[in-house]
Amino acid sequence: MGVMGAGALAGCTGAAPAELEDGDALRMRVWSESAASAYEAALEAFTESTGIEVGVEVMTWDDYWTQLPLDVASGKLPDVLWMNTANLAQVRADGNLLEIGEIAGDVASQWETAATDLYRTEDGLWGVPQVWEQSILVAHEGLIGEADGDAAALSFEAGAPTDPLRDLARAVTVDGEGRHPGDDGFDPTSRAIHGFGAQPDRTALLGPFIAAQGGQWQDEKGRMTFASGEGIAAVQYLADLSADHLAPAGTETVEDPELCRTLFQSGKLGLLQTGTYDLHALSEEIGKKFTWGIHPAVEGPEGSFPMVHAIAVVGMDPDDDDRRDAVGKLLRFLGGVDGQRDLAENRLGIPAHRDLRGAWEKSWSAAGVDVSMIDLPETVARPETGNRSTIATGTALPIIAEVFRGETDAAEALPRAQKAANKELG
Structure with a gap:
């Protein structure tokens, strides 16, 4: 995506609502039933505050990666989807992946660097890290x-x-x-x-x-x-x-x-x-x-x-201003504490957002496991x-x-x- 595309996304943090067509919703795809359940409450709050509905679809790990190239070829990818680094280039190759540096803004400084850098290239930042391992x-x-x-x-x-x-x-x-x-x-x-x-x-x-x-x-x-x-x-x-x-x-x-x-x-x-x-x-x-x-x-x-590897959410450029604005709002939300809290409290990977580290450790402690020694390695x-x-x-x-x-x-x-x-x- 060029400089013009990045500039068009900068407004996604503003107060103006994104207006999708009646009955339309953003599609988000993950490969974990547990993660989909954890996202549920957070996405309900997102819809209440923005008016943007999000439907989450789940595929098994094998089906996920089998379907990915088919959807890339047909142009029918979801608006937002979970991604790993090994398959990032495949999705980027079609030229429709959103560069999210300006979308994330200052929120990106709150993410663990090692997880974020896995999705950073000379051309920009291509994913919002959710969890890392x-x-x-x-x-x-x-x-x-x-x-x-x-x-x-x-x-x-x-x-x-x-x-x-x-x-x-x-x-x-x-x-x-x-x-x-x-x-x-x-x-x-x-x-x-x-x-x-x-x-x-x-x-x-x-x-x-x-x-x-x-x-x-x-x-x-x-x-x-x-x-x-x-x-x-x-x-x-x-x-x-x-x-x-x-x-x-x-x-x-x-x-x-x-x-x-x-x-x-x-x-x-x-x-x-x-x-x-x-x-x-x-x-x-x-x-x-x-x-x-x-x-x-x-x-x-x-x-x-x-x-160290990380799961991120990536966004597809829909070539439509309102939908692009809505996708940007969702990506920024998923990069914040409110978007990731339920993942952390359900112990689904180490939280990418630094402010959730305490909640993650507390949840593991309640399960009888001391994870305090796990820190970001040098x-x-x-x-x-x-x-x-x-x-x-x-x-x-x-x-x-x-x-x-x-x-x-x-x-x-x-x-x-x-x-x-x-x-x-x-």
Whole structure:
């Protein structure tokens, strides 16, 4: 959208009402029933104050992204829709996405910077962040305590004989007779407790470990670059945790991506690096069975690099002044405290609006979970961006999984995976 379009939107914060046709309403699309329910009360208040009605439609995750290119091609996209960074370029490509810098105005300064910057380019700001997530390490405090460990101070050093992460994982891991890896007679097939959850998980492990080693998943131009020396070292390190019996067998975690979380929830895994998106499942499944705590993502030579990603709402330019004005009003509302409060109080991701952090923490505290240590990290691993980037990553992961199954090593697999991924990018 050009400068003229941006200027036309500046008036959306004024007092003049947007007049839609009788019986017409703005369409908003999300991929979460819980989020749609949380938005309901807020949108009723929005309608009362503006006279603009909003209909919310929900699609499952898979259907959402299947329908998106069809709606882009037909020009039948909703007025406002949830977006992630991996698919943002696809919607921007048709030239009808609203640049929302002037729409948001000073409200944008109240959003978490890391979440906002994921939707910022040299051309402007293209999304209103709603919630964000980050990688975290969760620990079974009883198992860690029995091993005299400290889950808050874990680091890895690929290539070294051992490191704090491996030492603690080894101390936690026991077979059916109470023996640890390295002990005479240790039987990995009878493990009662596993140390660390290592698997080819892009968000929780591959991204953070590669970045902590000093590598990147993707460069500034959008090309996949995870097959660097740093990337190869990080992936081989994770796969070796499984091969050395400090993590569940790689063949099993590849076959069942939820295995590590299931083991943790049942008290059979000491350390699980996952994301804040798993807090609901962990809280509900663990209940009062054991005490668990939240810690920073494991550090590497370059520090701790949790993956940070965010969900934003984006607006389509309807090529109609009144409707454009109405969409702008809705986007600004969704960027404010009133628009996001119910998301925060229902613990649907970390609130993008800083003023809602307290409400989010209070809600989790009432559920018996202390999230106070989760803060905006100084260094982060970034999610995929750019057209077809999700497809590219999806092409790479099965090849990387071969390393975890022990079929090849990272030095052979990662260049092959990177080549296949970049071929998908075109």
